[in-house]
Amino acid sequence: MIQVVLPAHLRTLAGVGSEISIEVAGQVTTRSILDALEARYPMLRGTIRDHVTLQRRPFLRFFACQEDLSLESPDAPLPDAVSSGKEPFMIIGAIAGG
Amino acid sequence: MSKVRVLVGTRKGAFILTSDGKRDKWEVSGPHFAGWEIYHLKGSPVDPNRLYASQTSGWFGQIIQRSSDGGKTWETPGGGLKPPSDAGGMPSGESNKFAYDTSTATGKPLTTHQWYDGTQHPWEFKRVWHLEPSLTDPDTVYAGVEDAALFRTTDGATSWHELSGLRGHGTGPKWQPGAGGMCLHTIVLDPSNAQRIYIAISAAGAFRTDDGGRTWKPINQGLRSQYIPDPTAEVGHCVHHVAMSPKRPGVLFMQKHWDVMRSDNAGDLWTEVSGNLPTDFGFVIDVHAHEPETIYVVPIKSDSEHFPLEGKLRVYRSRSGGNEWEGLTKGLPQTDCYVNVLRDAMAVDTLDSCGVYFGTTGGQVYASKDAGDNWSPIVQNLPGVLSVEVQTLP
Numbered sequence: 001m002i003q004v005v006l007p008a009h010l011r012t013l014a015g016v017g018s019e020i021s022i023e024v025a026g027q028v029t030t031r032s033i034l035d036a037l038e039a040r041y042p043m044l045r046g047t048i049r050d051h052v053t054l055q056r057r058p059f060l061r062f063f064a065c066q067e068d069l070s071l072e073s074p075d076a077p078l079p080d081a082v083s084s085g086k087e088p089f090m091i092i093g094a095i096a097g098g
Numbered sequence: 099m100s101k102v103r104v105l106v107g108t109r110k111g112a113f114i115l116t117s118d119g120k121r122d123k124w125e126v127s128g129p130h131f132a133g134w135e136i137y138h139l140k141g142s143p144v145d146p147n148r149l150y151a152s153q154t155s156g157w158f159g160q161i162i163q164r165s166s167d168g169g170k171t172w173e174t175p176g177g178g179l180k181p182p183s184d185a186g187g188m189p190s191g192e193s194n195k196f197a198y199d200t201s202t203a204t205g206k207p208l209t210t211h212q213w214y215d216g217t218q219h220p221w222e223f224k225r226v227w228h229l230e231p232s233l234t235d236p237d238t239v240y241a242g243v244e245d246a247a248l249f250r251t252t253d254g255a256t257s258w259h260e261l262s263g264l265r266g267h268g269t270g271p272k273w274q275p276g277a278g279g280m281c282l283h284t285i286v287l288d289p290s291n292a293q294r295i296y297i298a299i300s301a302a303g304a305f306r307t308d309d310g311g312r313t314w315k316p317i318n319q320g321l322r323s324q325y326i327p328d329p330t331a332e333v334g335h336c337v338h339h340v341a342m343s344p345k346r347p348g349v350l351f352m353q354k355h356w357d358v359m360r361s362d363n364a365g366d367l368w369t370e371v372s373g374n375l376p377t378d379f380g381f382v383i384d385v386h387a388h389e390p391e392t393i394y395v396v397p398i399k400s401d402s403e404h405f406p407l408e409g410k411l412r413v414y415r416s417r418s419g420g421n422e423w424e425g426l427t428k429g430l431p432q433t434d435c436y437v438n439v440l441r442d443a444m445a446v447d448t449l450d451s452c453g454v455y456f457g458t459t460g461g462q463v464y465a466s467k468d469a470g471d472n473w474s475p476i477v478q479n480l481p482g483v484l485s486v487e488v489q490t491l492p
Contacts, residue, residue, distance in 0.1 A: 009133060009158060013174070042191030043177030047158040051195040059157040093157045 002033055003088035007060070010048070010091070014041045019088055028083040030062055031074040048091060059094040101491040102447050103168065104455055105149065106463055107136035110481035112151055114169045117476075121453055121467040124476045130172065131163065138228050138442055138485040141168075145236035146489050150255060152226040152241070160225055162193040162241075162255045176256040189257040196223045196243055199260040206266020211245065212274040221245045221265070228442060228485075230285035234292070242282030246273060246299040248311065261311035264297065269316060269333040276300030276336050276355075277401075283441055284340045290347045296365060301326075301336035304352065306365050317365030321354060338381045339441040343390035351393050351420070353383040353441075358395055360420050371420020376407050382444035386469060387452040391419040394454060394470060396439040405436035413456070415470045429473035430464065437462070442485035449490060457483025 001021040011018065024036045038045045049056050056062070061070040064082045081087035100119040106112065111129025130136075131153045139151035147168040153161040163172045175193040198221060199205030210218035224244040232238035237254040247265045249258040273280060284298035293310045296317075303318040316333050326334045336355035343349065352359040352368065356379050359368040372378035377397045386392035393416050399407050406412060411430045414423040437460035447453035454470050457463045461480035466473045 007157070009155065013158075013161065015179075038191060040180060042180055043161075043174040045177075045191030046160065046194045050159075051192075052197050057157065057159060 001085050002028060002036070002082065003085055004033065004037060005088045005090040006044075007091060007093040009093070010044060013043055013047065016041070021085070028078050029075050030069060030072070030078065030089075033078075033089050034074075061092050061094065063090040063092055064088065100449060102449070102453065103141070103146075103489040103491055104445075104463065104465075104476070105139045105141065105169070105485075105487040105489070106457055106477075106480065106483055107138050107151070107442075107485035108457075108461070108481040108483050109135055112136040112139055112153075112169075113477070113480055115463065115476055119449060121447075121449075121465060126477050127169065129481075130169065131161075134161070135225075136484065137225060138487075139163075140229050140231055140487045141489045142231040142236040142239075143233050146491055148231070148236040148254075150229045150231060150239055152229055154225040160194045160196065160223075162226070162229075164193075164255050175254055189253075192257045193255050196226070196241070196247075196249055196258055197260070198223065198247060198265065199262040204262065205260070206262040209266075209270055211270055211280060212272060214275060218271060221247075223247075224279060227281045227283045228285055230287060233287050233289055240285050240287075240295070242285050242297060244279045244281040245275075246280045246282040246302060248282055248285070248297055250311065261307075263307070263312050264305060264314045267305075267314045269302070272331075272333050273299060273302035274334065284337070286340055286342050286350075288342075288347045289344045294347075294364070296340060296342070296350065298337040298340045298352075300338065301355070302333045303335040304337050304340055304350075304365055317361075318368070319366065320361070320368030320370075321359065322357070322370075323355065325355070339383050341383045341385050341393070343385040343387075345388070346390040349390060349419075351383050351385060353380050353395055355379065355401060358383065358420060371416070373416070373421035373423055375414055375423050376412075376425075380439075381441040382439050382456060384444045384446055384454070386454075387446045387448040388450075389417070389452075389469075392417050392469070393419065394444065395423075396444070396456065398438060404438045409434045409436060411435040411437065411458075413454070413466075413470055413473070426466075426470045426473070428471065429466075435460075440484055442487075443483050445486050445488040447488045447490045453488070455486050455488055457486045459483065 104115040111132045113128035137152045142148040149165040151163040213219035228242040230240040241249040248261045286296040288294035298304045338353045348364045350361045358372045410432045413426040437458035444456040452469045454466045459482040
C-alpha cells in the first residue's frame with residue numbers, strides 16, 4: 001500500500017485523515033499514484049491536476065523522501081521507500097503569506 | 099408563517115442565515131467549506147432545499163457543492179467514495195470539470211480573447227462566478243465562468259457542458275478581462291420565455307439568446323463607455339450587473355462600470371437613468387419583488403476608489419425606474435465606512451413587505467424589511483462577502 005499525505009483542505013474535501021493508504025497497480029509513479037487516488041476519491045479529481053491537461057496545479061508540489069519530485073516526469077519510478085509504503089508521497093500546498 | 103433563508107458566499111466560506119417571516123431574529127449557520135472562497139450559492143426555485151454552491155481556491159481549483167436539505171449537508175455530485183472495483187454508471191468526479199467545448203459536432207474552436215495589454219490571450223478556465231438554477235427543473239443549472247463562458251448541467255451538477263454558441267459567436271477576440279478577470283457573472287432567466295436567457299460579461303457586455311442558448315447576440319446598443327477606444331462599440335463594455343423583475347420580463351436594469359441603465363425592449367436599446375445619483379459607479383443593482391419600477395443601487399465613489407462617497411454607506415432607491423433617486427441611510431453607517439458591495443451581493447425576498455439584503459467586503463450583511471426605509475445588520479463580522487441570495491420559504 002502507498003501512503004499519501006494530502007493538504008488540509010483536500011483532506012476535508014475527501015473526508016480522510018492526515019495520511020491515507022491506496023493500492024497502486026503496476027509501477028509506482030506520480031501518475032499511477034494520482035490515477036489511483038482519483039479513482040478511489042473522485043471528489044479530488046481536478047484539485048491536484050487539471051481535469052483536461054492533467055498538469056499539476058501550479059500551487060501544489062509533490063515531495064517524497066525529502067526530495068521535490070514536482071518537476072520530474074510523472075512516469076518516472078518513485079523511490080523504493082515510497083513503493084514499499086515506508087515513506088509517504090506528499091502533496092503539499094504552496095505556503096503564501098507574510 | 100413564511101421563513102427567509104439568506105445564502106452568503108464569502109472569501110472564507112459560506113454562511114446561511116435564517117429567520118421567520120418577521121425577520122427580527124437571525125440564526126447563523128457556517129462557515130460551510132471553511133477557508134475556501136465561495137463565489138456564489140443559490141437555491142432552486144422549484145425545490146428550495148436544493149442548493150448549489152461554487153467553492154473555489156487558487157490552490158485547488160473549482161469545486162461544485164450540492165445540498166438537498168437546505169444547506170444542512172452537502173455533497174460533491176458524483177464525487178462519492180468509490181471502491182476500487184466500481185466502474186461505469188454516472189460520471190464520477192466531473193462536477194468540477196468545466197471543459198470548453200471544442201468538438202466539431204457541437205463546439206466552437208477555442209480561440210483567443212483580448213488581454214489587458216491589447217494582445218490576444220488563450221481562453222483558460224479559472225472559476226465559476228455564478229450559478230443560476232433553472233426555473234422549472236432542480237437538476238438543471240447554468241454556470242457563468244471565468245474565462246467567460248456559459249455551462250449547463252441537466253443532472254444536478256454531476257457533469258457540465260458548455261453552451262458554446264456564446265463564446266464562439268464571433269466577437270470573442272474583442273472581449274477583455276475587467277479588473278477582476280474575464281468573468282461571466284450575471285445570468286437572468288426569463289420566466290415568460292424558456293428560450294430566452296440574458297448574460298453579462300466583464301468586460302464584453304450583455305448578450306441574449308432567444309433559442310435556449312444555441313445562438314447569442316450582443317445587446318449593448320445605447321451603452322457608452324468612455325474608457326474603451328470606441329465608446330459605443332458592439333462589445334467591450336464593462337457591465338457589472340443586470341437585474342430584471344420576474345413580474346415584468348423584458349425590462350432590464352443595468353449597473354455598468356459607470357452609468358446606471360435601463361432597457362424596455364429586452365436589451366435591444368439601453369438608456370441611461372443615473373439621474374441624480376451622487377456617483378453612477380457601482381456594482382449591484384436589484385429590483386423590488388412587487389414593484390417593477392422600484393430599483394436599488396449602492397453608489398461607489400469610483401473605479402479607483404472602491405468605497406462609498408464620504409465614508410457614508412447609502413443605498414439609493416428609485417421608485418420611477420431610474421433618474422430620480424433617494425438615498426437610504428437609516429441604520430447604515432454614515433461615518434468612516436469604506437467597504438464595497440460586490441456585484442452579486444444584493445438580493446430581495448418576496449414577502450408582502452419586500453425585504454432587501456446586501457453584503458459588504460467588510461463582512462456585514464444588512465437587511466431592510468421595509469423595502470429600504472430602515473436597515474440593520476443581521477450579521478456583522480463575516481469574511482468579505484462575495485454574494486448574497488435570498489430564499490422566501492413557505
